Amino acid sequence: MQSELLVLFFVLGLILSGGAIVFSYFIMPHSFNATKVEAYECGIPSKNNSWSQFNVGYYLFALIYLVFDVEIVFIFPWGEVLKEVGKPALVEILIFFFVLALGLAYAWKKKALKWE
Amino acid sequence: MLYTISIKYFLILSTLMFFSGVAGFIIRKNLITILMSVELMLNAVNINFLVFNRYLYPDQLQGHFFSLFIVAIAAAEASVAIALIINIYRRFNTIMVNKVDEMKY
Amino acid sequence: MNFHETFFILLAAIIMIFSVLVVTTDKILRAATYLLFVLLATAGLYYWLQYEFMAAVQVALYAGGIVVLIVFSVLLTHQIHHKLVSITLTRKLLAFGIAGLGALVSIVTIVNYDFNTAPAEAMKVDVRQIGLHLVNTGHNGFALPFEVVSILLLAALIGAITIAKKEESNSDNI
Numbered sequence A: 001m002q003s004e005l006l007v008l009f010f011v012l013g014l015i016l017s018g019g020a021i022v023f024s025y026f027i028m029p030h031s032f033n034a035t036k037v038e039a040y041e042c043g044i045p046s047k048n049n050s051w052s053q054f055n056v057g058y059y060l061f062a063l064i065y066l067v068f069d070v071e072i073v074f075i076f077p078w079g080e081v082l083k084e085v086g087k088p089a090l091v092e093i094l095i096f097f098f099v100l101a102l103g104l105a106y107a108w109k110k111k112a113l114k115w116e
Numbered sequence B: 001m002l003y004t005i006s007i008k009y010f011l012i013l014s015t016l017m018f019f020s021g022v023a024g025f026i027i028r029k030n031l032i033t034i035l036m037s038v039e040l041m042l043n044a045v046n047i048n049f050l051v052f053n054r055y056l057y058p059d060q061l062q063g064h065f066f067s068l069f070i071v072a073i074a075a076a077e078a079s080v081a082i083a084l085i086i087n088i089y090r091r092f093n094t095i096m097v098n099k100v101d102e103m104k105y
Numbered sequence C: 001m002n003f004h005e006t007f008f009i010l011l012a013a014i015i016m017i018f019s020v021l022v023v024t025t026d027k028i029l030r031a032a033t034y035l036l037f038v039l040l041a042t043a044g045l046y047y048w049l050q051y052e053f054m055a056a057v058q059v060a061l062y063a064g065g066i067v068v069l070i071v072f073s074v075l076l077t078h079q080i081h082h083k084l085v086s087i088t089l090t091r092k093l094l095a096f097g098i099a100g101l102g103a104l105v106s107i108v109t110i111v112n113y114d115f116n117t118a119p120a121e122a123m124k125v126d127v128r129q130i131g132l133h134l135v136n137t138g139h140n141g142f143a144l145p146f147e148v149v150s151i152l153l154l155a156a157l158i159g160a161i162t163i164a165k166k167e168e169s170n171s172d173n174i
Helices: A002-027 A057-085 A087-109 B007-027 B031-055 B062-092 C003-024 C028-048 C052-077 C089-112 C127-135 C143-164
Strands: none
Touching (some): A057 A087, A057 C052, A057 C143, A087 C143, B007 C089, B031 B062, B031 C028, B031 C052, B062 C052, B062 C127, B062 C143, C003 C028, C127 C143
8 A cells, every 4th residue: 555655654754864863962972051052153142032023024925925825736736637628728727827916916016025 | 445434533533623623712812823723623624525525425526626725715814814913913012812802993 | 453544543643632732732832833733634634535635735735834824923923931821720611611512512413423425436536637627617617716716815915915014104013
């Protein structure tokens, strides 16, 4: 069965990557001082912790990514049958693209694609 | 090998998932965690559609397509909900539902 | 108990444990991670049902898209020292009582209902079959919802940008 292979692959990947981490943990020399955990050895000392407010621009990019992610999900089966079905499939996908391109144009015009 | 597990186990599993989403909807006061509970419920419904399709009408694809479109709709719903949450956070500086109780503006 | 049943039991256990943890943990980023686990185990369940395309969609859209969006929203609206308000015990008991009651009613119904699972000739669900249904405008075709989904996505994109984009006038926080 194929599922056995899938699970075997998963377990093997887990063992290989996890084993490397565990193995290196055992053979590495252990020493600790406070400068080691800082981001830079020289330069500006770090001030507060890394959990600060993020820019809203990240959300806008994630949003556009998600919309085109959905688009890809629908294009995939469409591409599989394009040759077989021919013209109707092409017309349908052109409408689909056009509507989503309107969204991209709107995002562009609203400067959602611009990093501030 | 496909039908070795009875359909009832799948339905019980999705029921438990759905109602843990309902419990989260009641317990939580934070808007983002409420959104997570809604995602749990949507996911449970999705499982139901696919299982009914596979066990009761395996010669058709209606349930499969329903869940395909539900996933797309869930993406749209989550994006709009999170935009609203960000906007609420900007105005009230909190996203606890019991503090966001005025709709003046 | 053969391999397939063990696989199903494993997935079901992951789903049940983590979906309870999603609603009870008191750190919000952990809740998001547990939600990710639930969604991935659900993808495994779809694979078990031999809907491979649906499993891929689940991983790509739910686990890869929606959870990323949720994590971003956590980062945009929270500081790590803000712990979630701990829930009072009565509220917890009330919520789980109501949910348990609902679950009990529907589980009793499910167990007593006689499902007619005499399987018809199973259809091979590959990507080609899905594509043929997706572009078909006739009987059993899903061309219209396919087009309407694009309009829905357009509306969601425009709405979310309009709501979330910061106005030029007040640019003090986020």
